[in-house]
Amino acid sequence: MSKRREHRWPQPLKGSQARIWYGGDYNPDQWPESVWDEDVELMQKAGVNLVSLGIFSWAKIEPEEGVYDFDWLDRIIDKLGKAGIATDLASATASPPLWLTQAHPEVLWKDYRGDTCWPGARQHWRPTSPIFREYALNLCRKMAEHYKDNPYVVAWHVGNEYGCHNRFDYSDDAMRAFQKWCKKRYKTIDAVNEAWGTAFWAQHMNDFSEIIPPRFIGDGNFMNPGKLLDFKRFSSDALKEFYIAERDVLAEITPGRPLTTNFMVSASGTGLDYDDWGNEVDFVSNDHYFTPGDQHFDELAYSASLTDGIARKDPWFQMEHSTSAVNWRPINYRVEPGALVRDSLAQVAMGADAICYFQWRQSKAGAEKWHSSMVPHAGPDSQIFRDVCELGADLDRLSDAGVLGTRLAKSKVAIVFDYESQWATEHTATPTQKVHHWTEPLDWFRAFADNGITADVVPVRSDWDTYEIAVLPCVYLLSADTSRRVREYVANGGKLFVTYYTGLADERDHVWLGGYPGSIRDVVGVRVEEFAPMGDDFPGALDQLNLDNGTVAHDFADVITSTADTARVLASYQADPWTGLNGVPAIVVNEYGDGKTAYVGCRLGREGLAKSLPQVFDALGIESFPERGGVLRVERGDGEHRFAFLFNRTHETHGVPVEGEVLVASLAQVSGDTLSISPNGAAVVKLQ
CATH class of the missing domain: 3.20.20.80 (Glycosidases)
Structure with a gap:
């Protein structure tokens, strides 16, 4: 990646004051x-x-x-x-x-x-x-x-x-440019062959001139995943x-x-x-x-x-x-x-x-x-x-x-998003087409909001490892460098949530071997041998799994076959014996170095996550947050000013304590010490 340009903001017209x-x-x-x-x-x-x-x-x-x-x-x-x-x-x-x-x-x-x-x-x-x-x-x-x-x-x-x-x-212009891009990235054609796994299906190339874009290969066929990922890059x-x-x-x-x-x-x-x-x-x-x-x-x-x-x-x-x-x-x-x-x-x-x-x-x-x-x-x-x-x-x-x-005040929680993990999960030959990276971070953001927490959503290349709490939600690709960051973050006292579909492959979309999640198994304290995707496209197929904490998993579950001595199971599956999943761990907390992890091995959706989080917070030693799930609270500030922004995220009216001087009240009104915010309402309060 290139060096970041210096931030420069449009300046007001001559004689005018700076405004939003x-x-x-x-x-x-x-x-x-x-x-x-x-x-x-x-x-x-x-x-x-x-x-x-x-x-x-x-x-x-x-x-x-x-x-x-x-x-x-x-x-x-x-x-x-x-x-x-x-x-x-x-x-x-x-x-x-x-x-x-x-x-x-x-x-x-x-x-x-x-x-x-x-x-x-x-x-x-x-x-x-x-x-x-x-x-x-x-x-x-x-x-x-x-x-x-x-x-x-x-x-x-x-x-x-x-x-x-x-x-x-x-086009042919794109083909020539893609060839140059690959040569710049990999230097040699042998490195391209290794990255794309061209030993499979006789796709070995002898020269960069043999690289073509992922053009039409026939309906229902499967494009080389490494090539497709690089073409998206x-x-x-x-x-x-x-x-x-x-x-x-x-x-x-x-x-x-x-x-x-x-x-x-x-x-x-x-x-x-x-x-x-x-x-x-x-x-x-x-x-x-x-x-x-x-x-x-x-x-x-x-x-x-x-x-x-x-x-x-x-x-x-x-x-x-x-x-x-x-x-x-x-x-x-x-x-x-x-x-x-x-x-x-x-x-x-x-x-x-x-x-x-x-x-x-x-x-x-x-x-x-x-x-x-x-x-x-x-x-x-x-x-x-x-x-x-x-x-x-x-x-x-x-x-x-x-x-x-x-500036937006830094949250205690960072939810990590990765464009390349999304691209990799879009391939048509994956464990399930019902799971892509992008949906899971949104579910976690909403689940945290339901528990009174406004999380920061940050790219995987950012400083997510400086937060008190971090979430890796379906971050399918974990490079060796990102895996090292995970290891150091938890060892140094970080509290990390990791979900199913995280760390399955490296940046080339090569699977980490030895059981999932390959490069950070010891950090999260679980070993997954295979997956249990769920769906309703075949009569009688497994379409959901009940957990003993009262939540329900859909679409995907890990088959966790062992947990570390430092791990504790918080929730397991309640399933018919024929599934082989009854009693299999679903949510596991683990101690690693000075930190702790929580591994969520199934897709619980926003509702299931929101219901599970308080128990997991307790297990990780995370202090409770104010219960204001219907109102999202966000702070902006600097050394001189602080502002609280309050938003009704439901179709019910919510009352919150008045914290300071109310500057803006849209579909909101103050009654005594209470700020009442109607559906679709918002308020901005000056704290200092």
Whole structure:
């Protein structure tokens, strides 16, 4: 991994005070100029102080090759800037114009069957195309030269959601780039053969020229898992290399202006290695869209915490989310009343110093016309716009109070997330297709919240081993180095939770031998000989297992055949004799060095984990936490200020003691010494 860039944050316009940035994507080129003045007036009413411009405007900026039209963009940037609204200016390279792809169809990416992705949507370009790179970098150069001295442009928005639609390309350009990537990583073809286990199925290669992308191999066949894992790494790196090329052109011409690109961090958003990408931006930005249903708030808080972990607790930028419904799900649910304000305050609580939406004004035509916005089709006389104005006032109040620049307080608990473990568990030949890495960290986050604990979600490369308590949830890949960190963490007094599906293989997806979890068996004090996956796809198959602590396991269980002398079984299976699982340990605590571990050998889900945690806490010597499972509490602070953010994560009203000065109360009110928070409500309290 490269050295992390110094954190640089967009500075306020000259004569303005630093505030929490607030606004969204703005597409004035979709509207006649007669609408622009109304937009600016409404932005001022809502408290908007920043918009992102030009993200999909390449065809408007360069209508034909070598012909540039900056006049319209100049006019709107000037109009906004004079109204006190800054511009986060895009490189405009997210989607190429039709004249380019017509002249150079070889820039279009190809799928694994070799079919071309034709223009008609967006991101129809391949990151390894030298032709596309030439055109894109030329546009970056023209943009930077034209706007290098513009006082209203405070940041560069490089590209947009890299890999959202072109994560994988199987073209010959990609093939040649993949060969070079493998040569750089492994140096020799023999090392590639060893890493990919090519002795299996006669896949031995004699030269790097024999490496091809994981193209179509026939329906129902199984791709080499080591090759597929490396292709996912390569694809993340190929897009990152393209981003870096754009970034460096812009930075060379405008060295004083910070640069970012919008990640897509969410519980299931695992396409690119965003922790790796976090090294390459001046400040981390994220696009997040809510999950409908009972996970809505918890998944949002989880994702915001992971974004904070990727940012290493530097301030980060919420670049996109939605005021209500999105347009790309089969059923596009609206947000519940109050959630617009609550969700944004939750992102601030988790370290965001900027809150922006897609988009400012809802489109009347095009593929995203049914995607909600800050000004909906109904216009400003709407509940959405009134909520947008309420949020703007809340953010202004928090800026005045000193929230800006404080950091998310470090939790006692770190839940570890690993992009590469997710990629490895996606292979089609694994013990079960019902288990992937990404779901387990979210279940643990929710289970801790049910027990009054707001955990930090952190990448595996981060400093998780400096926390009092850490969780390795289905971290399928454990390298020798990470295994060493685990060993040292526990030996030095750490308290570690480890689950099934953790440490099954090394970073090459080679199984650790001798019983699972191979590289840390002695640390957790168990030895697993085989697995007992569960399901209902065959009549009479085992579909669940009861535990003697009153919980139920689904989908997966380890067959633990022995435990260490230093271990104690906390829960076992209650099963029919024919299963061979009756009395088999399910939850085991172990002493190792000065620390302790708890091994959870089955999938208990959020409910089962929440019910099991108090007993495990007691066994590990973890002090109890306040019982406030219905309200998530988050702190931000620095040496001068401390703030508590309180969020109702249920559909019931909850009362909590008033801790200090209530700054913001959305669907919440104070009655005596009690702060009553209604469903979807939130409050921010100044503690000092």
